[in-house]
Amino acid sequence: xxxxxxLAMAQLAVVMSGFTPAxxxxxxxxxxxxxxxxxLYPISTTPGGTRDKMPKQFKDYPGGVExxxxxxPPITTLYSQVWWKPLEPTPFPEDMVKRYNGSSxxxxxxxxxxxxxxxxxxxxxxxxxxxxxxxxxxxxxGGSARFRKVLLNGPEDPRAKQLLKGDGHGRVAWEQPQxxxxxxxxxxxxxSTRGVRSAAIQSGNGGxxxxxxxxxxxxxxxxxxxxxxxxxxxxxxxxxNRDKMDISGPLPPKFVPGPLPRAxxxxxxxxxxxxxxxxxxxxxxxxxxxxxxxxNSSVCGEAILTFQECFYAAAITLPSSTGHVNTTGSDxxxxxxxxxxxxxxxxxxNELATSSASCAPSAFCVCPxxxxxxxxxxxxxxYTPTGQKEDAGFGYAARFGGAYGKxxxxxxxxxLLEQRNPTCDIRYYRGGQWACSHGWSLxxxxxxxxxxxxxxxxxxxxxxxxxxxxKSYHTPVTLGESRGEVILLGSPWEYDVPKCAAxxxxxxFVNGLWVHTVKGNHIGRGTWVALNNHCHAPTCxxxxxxxxxxxxxxxxxxxxxxxxICRTDPVYGGTGAKxxxxxxxxxxxxxxxxxxxWGSAEYGxxxxxxxxxxxxxxxxxxxxxxxxxxxxxxxxxxxxx
Numbered sequence: 001x002x003x004x005x006x007l008a009m010a011q012l013a014v015v016m017s018g019f020t021p022a023x024x025x026x027x028x029x030x031x032x033x034x035x036x037x038x039x040l041y042p043i044s045t046t047p048g049g050t051r052d053k054m055p056k057q058f059k060d061y062p063g064g065v066e067x068x069x070x071x072x073p074p075i076t077t078l079y080s081q082v083w084w085k086p087l088e089p090t091p092f093p094e095d096m097v098k099r100y101n102g103s104s105x106x107x108x109x110x111x112x113x114x115x116x117x118x119x120x121x122x123x124x125x126x127x128x129x130x131x132x133x134x135x136x137x138x139x140x141x142g143g144s145a146r147f148r149k150v151l152l153n154g155p156e157d158p159r160a161k162q163l164l165k166g167d168g169h170g171r172v173a174w175e176q177p178q179x180x181x182x183x184x185x186x187x188x189x190x191x192s193t194r195g196v197r198s199a200a201i202q203s204g205n206g207g208x209x210x211x212x213x214x215x216x217x218x219x220x221x222x223x224x225x226x227x228x229x230x231x232x233x234x235x236x237x238x239x240x241n242r243d244k245m246d247i248s249g250p251l252p253p254k255f256v257p258g259p260l261p262r263a264x265x266x267x268x269x270x271x272x273x274x275x276x277x278x279x280x281x282x283x284x285x286x287x288x289x290x291x292x293x294x295x296n297s298s299v300c301g302e303a304i305l306t307f308q309e310c311f312y313a314a315a316i317t318l319p320s321s322t323g324h325v326n327t328t329g330s331d332x333x334x335x336x337x338x339x340x341x342x343x344x345x346x347x348x349x350n351e352l353a354t355s356s357a358s359c360a361p362s363a364f365c366v367c368p369x370x371x372x373x374x375x376x377x378x379x380x381x382x383y384t385p386t387g388q389k390e391d392a393g394f395g396y397a398a399r400f401g402g403a404y405g406k407x408x409x410x411x412x413x414x415x416l417l418e419q420r421n422p423t424c425d426i427r428y429y430r431g432g433q434w435a436c437s438h439g440w441s442l443x444x445x446x447x448x449x450x451x452x453x454x455x456x457x458x459x460x461x462x463x464x465x466x467x468x469x470x471k472s473y474h475t476p477v478t479l480g481e482s483r484g485e486v487i488l489l490g491s492p493w494e495y496d497v498p499k500c501a502a503x504x505x506x507x508x509f510v511n512g513l514w515v516h517t518v519k520g521n522h523i524g525r526g527t528w529v530a531l532n533n534h535c536h537a538p539t540c541x542x543x544x545x546x547x548x549x550x551x552x553x554x555x556x557x558x559x560x561x562x563x564x565i566c567r568t569d570p571v572y573g574g575t576g577a578k579x580x581x582x583x584x585x586x587x588x589x590x591x592x593x594x595x596x597x598w599g600s601a602e603y604g605x606x607x608x609x610x611x612x613x614x615x616x617x618x619x620x621x622x623x624x625x626x627x628x629x630x631x632x633x634x635x636x637x638x639x640x641x
Contacts, residue, residue, distance in 0.1 A: 022063035023470035031064025041213035042579040042594040053604030058465040072460040077238035084438040089231040104195035104469035107222040109215025129255040130240035132276040135169040142227040145197040170493040195225035200482035203532040203636040211592035217599025223476040239273035242451040251584035271589030277629040278436040282444040285312040288379035291369040300367035303337025307349035310338035314347040338366040392439035400426040408491040412555040414520040419505035431629025476641040487635030489520040500624035516624035524611025526639030533568040541621040548615040557615040566596035
């Protein structure tokens with residue numbers, strides 16, 4: 001162990017010294033001359049770094065690189081449908097498996113696109129405005145490791161530990177079979193290699209994933225022993241208006257929204273589809289872990305807040321042999337919240353929260369019994385399919401609440417609880433990834449899924465850039481998220497951006513723009529070589545991370561006591577940005593996220609930073625001119641193994 005640690009420190013010292021030799025790739029290595037699959041990438045410069053000194057093409061890395069492509073199994077959706085289901089594992093190309101059998105592959109970077117494969121074998125990109133990648137999980141295996149398909153019993157299942165460490169982006173679709181990695185014990189000889197046999201690679205995993213740089217500074221690599229295969233679990237939302245958007249012509253096409261549910265927050269003539277934020281439709285019910293009572297006088301101590309909870313609560317509290325008719329509206333003559341007419345059995349959810357009308361013998365209120373404090377309720381969303389044969393949705397989403405991982409941490413981890421952000425409590429929740437599950441349509445129950453004769457069939461396409469592992473040159477790295485190390489401000493990832501106005505918590509008016517700010521503090525772990533500050537279009541403005549001196553009380557770490565170590569300003573399409581302009585990825589309103597990197601001064605980088613035990617302060621801002629469901633805030637760090 002002492003020799004291994006000493007070797008790792010020596011390797012790190014070589015790279016940090018500013019001198020980066022080329023790796024020994026062997027006499028038979030033939031470097032690639034191909035350009036990047038997706039063109040150039042924007043990269044953030046840390047405060048002490050120098051811009052534009054990193055290699056712009058993977059082929060220009062010291063020693064040269066080779067590359068290979070991997071195409072996922074097909075993803076098939078109709079308009080408004082969600083795909084959130086693990087794809088079958090995909091083997092790596094046979095020649096690469098043979099070449100690296102018995103040795104280690106140093107993956108210095110990878111690129112991702114979403115493509116349709118044409119009959120002639122060529123690939124055509126699918127615009128992000130036609131199929132939005134909300135996020136994905138992906139994992140590589142090698143050596144004797146194998147993927148095993150299992151149906152887990154929920155978060156308590158002992159086999160779920162691997163997925164809960166980060167593969168699910170805060171949530172696992174327990175109703176779907178999952179792939180877990182089984183790794184037999186190594187022999188002493190196998191254990192002496194520096195590569196791993198299983199690694200997660202899902203950073204920058206969202207709508208930004210095609211034009212966010214996935215890789216490391218020269219000298220660093222994800223090292224895999226005898227790589228054999230990978231497995232991807234994408235979450236995609238079909239937003240393609242088949243009548244108005246030609247995805248077979250010049251790319252990108254002008255975005256034109258298709259039908260939207262009533263809860264969509266998209267503005268008039270938007271640059272994005274309101275579907276990508278998973279608004280809660282009338283196909284959903286809120287099954288809150290709560291008891292209810294019928295009340296015929298006064299008002300509820302705490303009224304039900306959404307029609308999704310109201311309609312379910314009325315059905316179980318005041319059941320009707322003929323079924324209820326559910327309606328919503330704003331009516332000052334009816335009590336706030338949920339009521340049931342004793343004349344015609346009609347259930348009414350009153351959107352007028354300020355109504356002063358009382359419950360009555362002719363109109364019973366449905367009231368929660370002993371409601372829990374804000375942020376402590378639990379439950380799940382239930383999808384009711386329509387009679388349309390193409391409606392493939394069914395069942396419950398993953399459960400919501402503290403016991404199930406969907407919760408907002410108390411301050412100083414995040415300011416969401418003190419802002420009473422709707423994402424913190426199922427009773428207040430109005431949209432986000434918990435309102436999306438595989439096969440669900442995001443349209444309302446009275447809206448038919450259109451264009452059912454035009455399914456979208458596409459694939460995720462990966463291009464890996466690799467070198468033979470040279471232990472005297474490559475410093476192995478690991479995705480911190482796969483070890484449970486991620487800098488989260490959401491619940492655990494997501495939160496709502498309110499439509500700002502004077503007096504709305506977290507809001508400020510800055511240079512003519514309403515801005516919503518969330519802050520939080522965490523303790524750092526590991527030596528960082530890269531950081532992706534994951535956030536979503538069309539609202540993300542910037543994410544900044546500050547490091548405070550060790551010993552600073554966590555609640556005292558802020559922008560004044562800390563030193564800025566990384567700031568990410570997303571690059572928006574349609575703005576003339578250098579990395580996007582004139583490319584198929586230049587879609588107005590959508591983003592690329594420039595990651596922060598540490599490495600050799602030769603490439604304009606600051607030295608890798610050991611943040612173990614260091615208090616960190618994170619500031620996340622969002623454009624709050626309009627409201628948005630399910631914005632993300634998660635720092636995905638890559639650390640020295």
